[in-house]
Amino acid sequence: MSSHLSSTDSRAPHxxxxxxRSLKRLDITALAIAAVISFDTVGQIATGGGEAATWTAALxxxxxxPYALLFAETGAAFPQEGGPYVWVKLTLGRSAAxxxxxxxWVTNPIWLGGSLVFLAAETWxxxxxxxxxxxxxxxxxxxxxxxTAILTAVVSLSRGKxxxxxxxxxxxxxxxxxxxxxxxxxxxxxFHGLTDAHFAPTTAGFLALVPILxxxxxxxxxxxxxxxxxxxxxxDVPAALGxxxxxxxxxxxxxxxxxxxxxxxxxxxGIGGFMEGARLVFGIYGPAAGPLLTLTAVMFVLALLxxxxxxxxxxxxxxxxxxxxxxxxxxxxxxxxPRLGTPVRTNLLSGAVATVFMIVAMRVAEGDAGAVFAxxxxxxxxxxxxxxxxxxxxxxxxxxxxxxVVRPYRVPFGNRGFxxxxxxxxxxxxxxxxxxxxxxxxxxxxxxxxxFDDIWGMSRAAFEAFxxxxxxxxxxxxxxxxxxxxxxxxxxxxxxDEPSH
Numbered sequence: 001m002s003s004h005l006s007s008t009d010s011r012a013p014h015x016x017x018x019x020x021r022s023l024k025r026l027d028i029t030a031l032a033i034a035a036v037i038s039f040d041t042v043g044q045i046a047t048g049g050g051e052a053a054t055w056t057a058a059l060x061x062x063x064x065x066p067y068a069l070l071f072a073e074t075g076a077a078f079p080q081e082g083g084p085y086v087w088v089k090l091t092l093g094r095s096a097a098x099x100x101x102x103x104x105w106v107t108n109p110i111w112l113g114g115s116l117v118f119l120a121a122e123t124w125x126x127x128x129x130x131x132x133x134x135x136x137x138x139x140x141x142x143x144x145x146x147x148t149a150i151l152t153a154v155v156s157l158s159r160g161k162x163x164x165x166x167x168x169x170x171x172x173x174x175x176x177x178x179x180x181x182x183x184x185x186x187x188x189x190x191f192h193g194l195t196d197a198h199f200a201p202t203t204a205g206f207l208a209l210v211p212i213l214x215x216x217x218x219x220x221x222x223x224x225x226x227x228x229x230x231x232x233x234x235x236d237v238p239a240a241l242g243x244x245x246x247x248x249x250x251x252x253x254x255x256x257x258x259x260x261x262x263x264x265x266x267x268x269x270g271i272g273g274f275m276e277g278a279r280l281v282f283g284i285y286g287p288a289a290g291p292l293l294t295l296t297a298v299m300f301v302l303a304l305l306x307x308x309x310x311x312x313x314x315x316x317x318x319x320x321x322x323x324x325x326x327x328x329x330x331x332x333x334x335x336x337x338p339r340l341g342t343p344v345r346t347n348l349l350s351g352a353v354a355t356v357f358m359i360v361a362m363r364v365a366e367g368d369a370g371a372v373f374a375x376x377x378x379x380x381x382x383x384x385x386x387x388x389x390x391x392x393x394x395x396x397x398x399x400x401x402x403x404x405v406v407r408p409y410r411v412p413f414g415n416r417g418f419x420x421x422x423x424x425x426x427x428x429x430x431x432x433x434x435x436x437x438x439x440x441x442x443x444x445x446x447x448x449x450x451x452f453d454d455i456w457g458m459s460r461a462a463f464e465a466f467x468x469x470x471x472x473x474x475x476x477x478x479x480x481x482x483x484x485x486x487x488x489x490x491x492x493x494x495x496x497d498e499p500s501h
Contacts, residue, residue, distance in 0.1 A: 020341055021229055022158040025236040028223045031161065032244035033168040035310035036219045037175075037251045039119070039303055041212055043274045045252065046259045048209045050199040053257050055209045058201070060249040063428045064217045066421035068245040069411045071221040072238040073418070074395045077407040079233035082321030083224030083314075084391050089327070091397035096390060098327035098485070099478045104387040105319040106353065106474055108311040110379055112149055113354030114361050116308050117142045120301045123275055127297035134362065142358055149305055150351035153312035156340045157229055160313060167306020172247065174299045175255045178278055182258035185281035191261040204448045211378070211436040214385060214428060216252055220245055221391075225314040225321075229341070238409035275300060312350055320346040328481040330488055379470050382436040386471070388429045396422050437467060 023031070045052050080086045084104060089097035121141050125131040131138045152163045220241050227233050259277045278296055282289040320343030324334025337344045398405075399418055411418040435442065440450040440460070452460050 020156075020158060021231050022156075023161060023223070023226060023230040023236075025232075025240050027161045027165065028230060028236055028240035029244045029247075030165040030168040031223045031226075031310055031314070032220050032240060033247055033251075034164040034171065034306050035222050035314065036217070036244065036248050037168075037171050038216055038307065039171065039274060039300060041216045042175075042252065042255050042259070044212050045209065045216065046256050046263075046274075048205055050194075050260060051201050051205040052209055053253060053260060054199050054201045055206060055213060056253050056256055059210070059213045059217060059428070060253065062424060063214065064245055064249060066424045067217065068220060068241055070392070070395055070418070070421050070425060071224075072241045073407055073409050073411050074398060075221055075224045075227075075237040075241065076234045076409045077405050078398065079224065079227035079230065079237065081226065081228040082318055082325075083221060083227055084387075084394075085225075085318045085321050085325075085327075087398060088390055088394040089325070091394045091401065092390065094325065094327040095482055098322045098482060099475070100387050100390040101318050101322040102328065102478045102481065103383045103474060104391075105315045105350075107384040107387075108308075108315045109350040109353035110357050110383065110470075112308040112312070112350075113146055113356070113358035114379070116149075116304050117145050117354075117358055118361075120145050120304045123297050123300050123304075127275060127279075128294055128301075139362075142362075143355065145301075145305060146308075146354045146358060147351055149308035149312060150347055150354070152306070152309040153316060153350075154340065154342055154344055154347045156342060157226065157313070160309070160342075164306055164310045164313065167303055167310065170299050170306070171303040172251060174296060174303060175251050177296070178274070178281070179254045179258045181281045181284065182262050182277065185284050186261050188284055189262075194261055203446060204443060204450075207435055207442050207448075208439075210428070211382075211385070211432045214432040217248070218384065218388065219311075220248075222311070222314040225317040234406075234408040312347065316343050316346045316350055319343075323485075326485050326488070328478070329484050331485075378436055378439075379467055382433065382467060382471060383474065385429055385433040385436060389426075389433065392422055392426050392429065437471075439463075 045056060048055070074087060075083070078087055078090070085097050085101045088100050121131060121138060124141060125133075125138075131141055152160055155163075223230075223240070224233070224237065230236060255274070259274065262281055263277050275297060279293055282293050282296070285292055319328070320334040320336065322328040322334070323346070324331055324336075333345050333349070334343065335345060336342060396419065399415065411421055413420075439456070440452050443450040452463070456463050
């Protein structure tokens with residue numbers, strides 16, 4: 001068997017005929033950075049106080065490194081379009097791959113229509129132009145944000161990659177400027193935030209932070225969803241993943257440290273922590289502080305927008321491949337536009353899901369943006385982490401069952417090194433998934449006080465109804481998708497978007 005799997009093994013017929021190879025190493029790196037570095041989680045992580053920095057560094061070493069090694073090897077060895085969908089399909093079958101892809105994909109419109117758009121609106125309202133809460137301006141801004149992100153995923157990847165590259169550059173630049181400014185502010189006024197920051201790790205802090213930290217660090221395999229649009233994935237994927245993972249670790253740890261150094265931990269809020277910190281430290285620029293803060297807010301919102309775009313670009317391709325392969329819903333959903341080379345129907349579906357979730361979340365929250373932010377982010381964490389409970393075993397099975405496939409990059413120490421990394425990553429994902437779905441339960445088991453209503457702003461019953469209800473609905477939708485795909489049959493035409501032959 002050759003190092004490249006046959007088309008019947010890896011993709012559906014006629015699915016990717018419109019694809020063009022447009023991603024080079026820098027593009028892959030930028031796409032990963034744009035997708036993975038999450039502005040919305042910087043403030044959320046910092047709410048954990050000094051030990052947040054400790055756990056951020058610990059997970060970078062004991063989760064991010066083995067995670068990067070696993071996906072660097074697999075992504076280079078199996079660079080087919082669809083990425084994780086193909087990996088799970090080759091080992092566990094089409095149905096398992098379709099359900100896993102649904103959980104992976106739906107995270108992103110939920111996240112776009114919830115966490116990202118709420119944080120963007122809160123930032124715009126507080127630093128650029130007043131929107132109000134639940135007003136016409138508020139709804140208009142959020143709808144424009146969602147659909148701009150979707151439309152940037154609709155354009156051809158040869159053009160769309162420049163949007164994500166710009167987003168990656170803006171994101172790294174904004175975080176670097178904030179970190180440097182915080183350092184200058186601390187040198188001038190003192191690092192008062194450090195006086196009540198406790199860096200010693202605790203079990204309670206670990207259980208509170210692990211889901212959000214895992215969510216912050218996962219996703220570097222995402223560009224593999226566009227594997228057949230890369231010029232040289234077998235060489236570029238490992239290098240790009242290593243670079244983007246290193247940048248991400250610094251872009252989380254350094255701003256969190258800077259934020260905690262100048263803002264007392266009890267004053268850091270998840271939804272406004274970063275920009276409120278910026279408001280404080282930019283005071284050293286005197287009269288220029290106001291315009292600089294407004295510019296930073298605009299860059300902040302742009303970075304959030306391109307982050308949503310990056311995830312739509314990659315996750316929509318995964319879902320489209322699942323549909324085109326006859327694994328989920330109708331094959332028409334998986335058609336790639338002949339000129340744009342993008343899964344336009346899946347893109348539009350993502351926009352619809354994001355819009356519905358945004359409206360429902362606003363109604364449920366009754367204007368309380370903070371409560372929506374926390375719960376929506378938890379739902380997104382849960383669905384994404386649940387998908388890795390299947391993806392990681394698929395990587396192990398590919399290593400064991402397909403030793404003949406050429407692997408341009410290999411995890412150090414052979415099978416033993418690979419399995420050690422897989423066990424570490426899977427253990428982290430298990431703990432993170434449980435903490436996200438059932439917060440406070442491990443604390444109760446360990447005798448740690450956990451004031452659920454105060455932390456989440458709602459009762460446990462309401463929280464579990466929202467999170468578990470969402471997961472249950474997704475599984476039901478996945479089952480319906482499998483039934484539709486089976487009834488349609490594997491040879492049904494896609495119609496409409498693929499070019500004629």
